[in-house]
Amino acid sequence: MTTTLPSASGAAAVRQPRTRVRSLIRAIPLAPAIILMLVFLLGPIVWALYGSLTNTALSGPNAANPQFVGLDNYRQLFTSPTFPLSVVLTLIFVVASAVVGQNGLGLGAALLLRRASKPVRLIVGLVFVGAWVLPEVVAAFAAYAFFHNTGTLNALLAGIGITGPNWLYTYPMVAVILANIWRGSTFSMLVYSAALNEIPDEIKESASIDGAGGFAMFRLITLPMIRRAMAANLLLTTLLTMSVFALIYIMTAGGPGFDSTTLPLLAYQEAFKFSRVGYGTTVAVVLLAIGAVFSVIYVRLLKPEVDI
Amino acid sequence: MRSHSQRLTAVLAGVAVLALAGCSSAQSGESDQTTLKVVYLIEGDASPLDAVMQQAKAEYEEANPEVTVDLQPLKSSADDYFTKLALMNRSEATAPDVIYEDSFQVKSDAAAGYLAPLDDRLAAWEDWGQFVDAAKAAGEGVDGNIYAVSLGTDTQGLWYNKDVFEAAGIPLPFEPESWDDLLDAAEKIKANVPDVYPWEIYAGIQLAEAGTMRGFQTFLSGTDDSLFNEETGKWVVNSQGFEDTLELISTVYGEGYSPEASIALDPALTQTVWGTWLPEGKVGMVVDGSWLPSGWADTGATPFPEWTEKIGWAAIPTQDGGGAGTTSMSGGWTVAMGSKTKHPDEAFDFITTLLSEQNALKFAVEGTQIAVRDDVAAEPDYTGANPTVPFFTDQVDVTHFRPATPDYPQISQQIAIATEAVVNGTSPADAAKAYDQAVIGIVGEDNTESGR
Numbered sequence: 159m160t161t162t163l164p165s166a167s168g169a170a171a172v173r174q175p176r177t178r179v180r181s182l183i184r185a186i187p188l189a190p191a192i193i194l195m196l197v198f199l200l201g202p203i204v205w206a207l208y209g210s211l212t213n214t215a216l217s218g219p220n221a222a223n224p225q226f227v228g229l230d231n232y233r234q235l236f237t238s239p240t241f242p243l244s245v246v247l248t249l250i251f252v253v254a255s256a257v258v259g260q261n262g263l264g265l266g267a268a269l270l271l272r273r274a275s276k277p278v279r280l281i282v283g284l285v286f287v288g289a290w291v292l293p294e295v296v297a298a299f300a301a302y303a304f305f306h307n308t309g310t311l312n313a314l315l316a317g318i319g320i321t322g323p324n325w326l327y328t329y330p331m332v333a334v335i336l337a338n339i340w341r342g343s344t345f346s347m348l349v350y351s352a353a354l355n356e357i358p359d360e361i362k363e364s365a366s367i368d369g370a371g372g373f374a375m376f377r378l379i380t381l382p383m384i385r386r387a388m389a390a391n392l393l394l395t396t397l398l399t400m401s402v403f404a405l406i407y408i409m410t411a412g413g414p415g416f417d418s419t420t421l422p423l424l425a426y427q428e429a430f431k432f433s434r435v436g437y438g439t440t441v442a443v444v445l446l447a448i449g450a451v452f453s454v455i456y457v458r459l460l461k462p463e464v465d466i
Numbered sequence: 467m468r469s470h471s472q473r474l475t476a477v478l479a480g481v482a483v484l485a486l487a488g489c490s491s492a493q494s495g496e497s498d499q500t501t502l503k504v505v506y507l508i509e510g511d512a513s514p515l516d517a518v519m520q521q522a523k524a525e526y527e528e529a530n531p532e533v534t535v536d537l538q539p540l541k542s543s544a545d546d547y548f549t550k551l552a553l554m555n556r557s558e559a560t561a562p563d564v565i566y567e568d569s570f571q572v573k574s575d576a577a578a579g580y581l582a583p584l585d586d587r588l589a590a591w592e593d594w595g596q597f598v599d600a601a602k603a604a605g606e607g608v609d610g611n612i613y614a615v616s617l618g619t620d621t622q623g624l625w626y627n628k629d630v631f632e633a634a635g636i637p638l639p640f641e642p643e644s645w646d647d648l649l650d651a652a653e654k655i656k657a658n659v660p661d662v663y664p665w666e667i668y669a670g671i672q673l674a675e676a677g678t679m680r681g682f683q684t685f686l687s688g689t690d691d692s693l694f695n696e697e698t699g700k701w702v703v704n705s706q707g708f709e710d711t712l713e714l715i716s717t718v719y720g721e722g723y724s725p726e727a728s729i730a731l732d733p734a735l736t737q738t739v740w741g742t743w744l745p746e747g748k749v750g751m752v753v754d755g756s757w758l759p760s761g762w763a764d765t766g767a768t769p770f771p772e773w774t775e776k777i778g779w780a781a782i783p784t785q786d787g788g789g790a791g792t793t794s795m796s797g798g799w800t801v802a803m804g805s806k807t808k809h810p811d812e813a814f815d816f817i818t819t820l821l822s823e824q825n826a827l828k829f830a831v832e833g834t835q836i837a838v839r840d841d842v843a844a845e846p847d848y849t850g851a852n853p854t855v856p857f858f859t860d861q862v863d864v865t866h867f868r869p870a871t872p873d874y875p876q877i878s879q880q881i882a883i884a885t886e887a888v889v890n891g892t893s894p895a896d897a898a899k900a901y902d903q904a905v906i907g908i909v910g911e912d913n914t915e916s917g918r
Contacts, residue, residue: 216552217571218872221578234907239900307728327728411672414731415890430549431671432879 203446209439216433224436231440240416240424244441248400248420248448251335256399259339261392264346268354269376271347290344298408301337302326305409330410330418337405342398346391353387354380389460396452400445421445500533500809502816505554506566507547508539509737514760514832515566515799521828522820529819533812543733544568545674548875555580561806563813564820569604569798570675572614574872576607582805583611587814593822593839600862601838605800608872615821618835619798621861622684623854624648624780625758626751627744631778634658634750640780644787645685645714648751652723655750663743664750665723667715669885672733678881679795679868684753686711687866688784688793691917693877694869701869701877701909703902705917710785712884712894719889727889741768744777753782755797756858760834774853781861794861797868798835836862873909880904 210231214224235241267286271279289297304310305325312322325333357380365379381388403422406412412419412427419427421441429438504523508516516539523535540547548571554560555575567575575581584605588594597616605614626640634655642648648665655664668681686693691707694700702708718724729735740758743749745768762770770776781792801820803813819825823841830837831851836859837843849855868874880901887897906914 215578215876216549216556217574217578217580217875219577221552221556221580324728411733413671413886414727415886431545432876433549433552434876 206439206443206446209436210443212436213434214436214439216430216435218433220436227436231437234437235440235444240419241441243416244419244421244424245448247331247418248445250331251338251402251420252396252399252452255335255338256342256395257392259335260342260346260395260399261388263339263343264348264391265350265388267343267347268350269380271351272354286344286347289341292341294341294404295408297341298337298405301333301340301405302409305333305337326410327414330414334406334409334418337409338399338402341405342395345398346395349387349391350384353384357383385460389456393453393456396456397449400449400452421448498532500812501536502533502563502809502812503536503538504564504566504816505538505540505551505562507544508541509544513539514765514829517832518820518825518829522816522822522825525825526816526819530812530815533809533816535816538562543674544676551575552578552580555804555806558806561804563804563807563809564816565802565804566617567614567800567802568675569614569616569619569800570679570868570874570878572605572800572802573608573870574875575802576609576611576613577872579805581607581613582803582807582810583607583613584615584803584814585612588612588615591818593818596823596839596841598838598840598843601798604798604838605802606870614800614802615817616838617799617801617821617826618830618833619796619838619862620756620836621794621796621858621865622680622753622755622782623794623858623861624751624782625740625744625754626778626780627747627749628776628778630655630659630662630747630750639778640751642780642783643791644783645688645785647783649717652718652721652750656721656723659750662748662750663723663725665718666730666739666743666749666752667718667724668736668739668752669715669719669724669882669889670731671879671882671886672731673735674882675797675878676736677885678878679797680753680755682711682715682881682885683866683868684782684793684795685714685785687795688782688789690785690788692866693881694871694874695915696869698915699871700913700915701873701905702917703905703914705898707785707917708901709894709898712888712897715885716888716894724889730889731886737767745770745773756836756854756861757834759852759854760832763832763834765832779854779857781857781864790864792861792864794865795868796862796865798838876908877905880908 211226211228212224213220213227213230215221267282271282274282292300302309306312307324307326311325315322323329361379361383362375365375370378401422402420403426406418406420406423407426410418412423416424422445425438425441425445427438428441429435432438504519506515506519519537519539523537526535527533540550542550548568551562551565551567552575554562555565555578561580565581567581572581576583601616601619602612604616604619605612607613624640624642628638631638631640631651634651635658636651636654640651642651652664655662667685668677670677673681683693686707689707689710691705692702693708695702719727719730724730732738736754739749739752740754740761744752745762759773761767762773764771782794784791784793801817803810803817807813821839823839826837826839827842827845827848829835830842830848834852834854836855837845837848842848843859868878883904884897884901887900888894902914
């Protein structure tokens with residue numbers, strides 16, 4: 159025993175530098191990807207951080223000579239009346255359409271589809287995937303036509319004797335949230351279907367032998383086993399939904415007033431409509447920060463099993 | 467697994483190489499041919515400007531075979547056009563040589579360094595003397611240099627549907643002398659003619675300049691206040707006139723004279739109003755530009771040959787008939803040379819071709835513009851082009867211009883926000899207060915003064 163120890167540690171000491179060199183060599187093929195990520199992902203973020211500290215404009219003297227204004231943009235943003243409204247609208251939009259709507263509907267559909275017969279599964283699958291394969295602009299116009307004052311929804315309601323409201327004007331957030339649920343649930347359904355298929359039949363079988371009913375089975379077996387997929391899916395849908403722009407822009411353009419101006423629309427409006435690029439960038443940076451907070455929360459909440 | 471990720475890396479590296487190669491090949495490919503990039507705006511389907519551009523291109527290319535004029539019309543709303551133009555102007559690779567530029571953007575874009583000063587070239591151009599002084603001033607930058615040459619100007623008037631007015635029992639011709647006369651007429655239409663919007667006032671963020679200039683500022687110019695004090699160079703906040711104008715808009719929407727907010731805030735509304743509602747008698751009256759008849763012409767977007775009989779026009783009254791009694795607002799478009807152009811001589815030459823007497827006349831007639839060249843203004847083809855020409859030319863005497871400062875485009879957006887707020891039910895006082903704060907935020911408290 160004692161004689162083998164030194165030789166073992168000696169061998170380890172010899173091997174260590176070699177492994178380091180080898181892992182360095184192995185990392186070389188990764189370099190292009192890492193460089194691309196640094197240039198095209200980290201680069202814009204750093205640039206945005208810098209841009210948010212200037213008063214760059216699209217036109218006027220500040221377009222020719224933008225000045226460094228420190229935290230002025232942030233000070234102005236945090237005291238403006240539209241900012242808190244916009245943050246609240248963004249949170250409502252994300253929670254209602256992504257966390258509750260897309261995840262709930264996606265999980266529900268995935269669970270139900272496992273028990274459905276093959277033709278039902280096929281038809282429902284087609285309907286769901288239909289919304290997903292539509293390009294965002296097309297989906298947004300379809301949703302616009304559906305919720306428009308004289309659109310499909312109100313025509314259907316009129317058919318059963320109800321005069322529908324002007325959804326896009328009276329309930330803009332409801333309209334865009336429903337549209338986003340319609341559009342995004344497919345993704346969640348696909349993720350959950352895949353995760354549910356991964357649960358081994360033996361475990362479910364032994365659980366039912368132990369007397370687990372439908373709900374207990376879901377809570378004790380299904381949910382824990384799809385936790386990883388759930389965390390990944392929540393993270394992805396949250397981040398995707400937070401940056402939704404075209405859907406809302408086409409349906410309501412952030413209006414009426416600022417009643418559906420989520421942060422991406424506010425950033426666009428400030429930068430490109432009101433030509434205050436620096437200020438718009440500030441909004442974008444805040445959006446980035448909120449996204450980061452969401453990511454950290456999800457990763458923390460679902461520890462330790464989760465490694466995304 | 468490993469071979470998979472290695473393959474992926476190789477693919478990514480390949481893509482990167484291709485992308486770099488793409489960048490370099492885009493910059494090569496020089497030839498003897500000079501290309502002039504001309505960027506302009508097309509709103510709607512028919513564009514008198516496009517016709518003039520095509521003609522100028524043909525003329526210029528025939529006289530200068532070594533130059534290709536690359537016309538790049540942007541089909542968009544005027545608001546998006548400014549954004550696209552500004553983004554193009556930021557980079558040498560995309561900046562246009564010749565730019566069709568709204569006169570209210572000239573000072574702002576000149577200050578941004580997007581436009582080249584033209585003083586020396588204009589001094590050497592024999593036709594420059596033909597331009598009226600107001601047109602010359604329209605192209606001036608803050609530094610006093612001329613950055614753009616006026617294509618034409620316009621004034622605003624009150625357009626009304628005669629059938630609607632007759633049905634409401636309002637004697638024609640309609641000659642309102644105060645805002646109260648307008649409100650009375652609207653009330654009569656509301657009471658007597660069903661299913662008609664008596665009085666449309668453009669408002670809201672999506673309508674952009676149509677709302678802030680044609681909707682708001684024409685009426686503000688009829689009060690005792692203004693947006694900007696030209697003498698002190700300060701923006702006016704806390705002004706009674708501003709609040710009164712918002713009050714007027716609030717009344718017009720509150721009484722249902724204008725369509726409900728969900729329709730009124732539609733970005734395509736202006737075209738619907740003059741193209742469909744006014745001809746069909748769905749709207750009683752609207753303040754709009756002198757250019758409307760170009761849209762009703764046979765070559766226009768919505769031909770309406772009977773317009774001379776069905777449609778009336780009147781001067782816009784001041785708030786209580788004071789001052790000159792009537793008022794108007796003027797804008798107009800100009801042509802400028804991009805500061806990043808590599809061919810300034812050719813670019814300026816093309817501008818002079820575009821603005822020649824013949825082409826200016828064609829644009830003034832087909833685009834129903836108010837001529838800014840003396841020789842064009844004297845042409846019988848122009849003065850007899852349509853029955854509104856003398857009327858709208860007369861409005862030049864009482865007209866107003868938008869504040870000539872680089873800050874104006876930003877402040878205009880704040881006016882749009884204020885009008886949209888009152889349309890949606892905010893009180894005029896609150897909307898005015900929010901506007902005041904926003905203006906102070908943009909120009910700083912030192913550059914504002916109280917109107918009361």
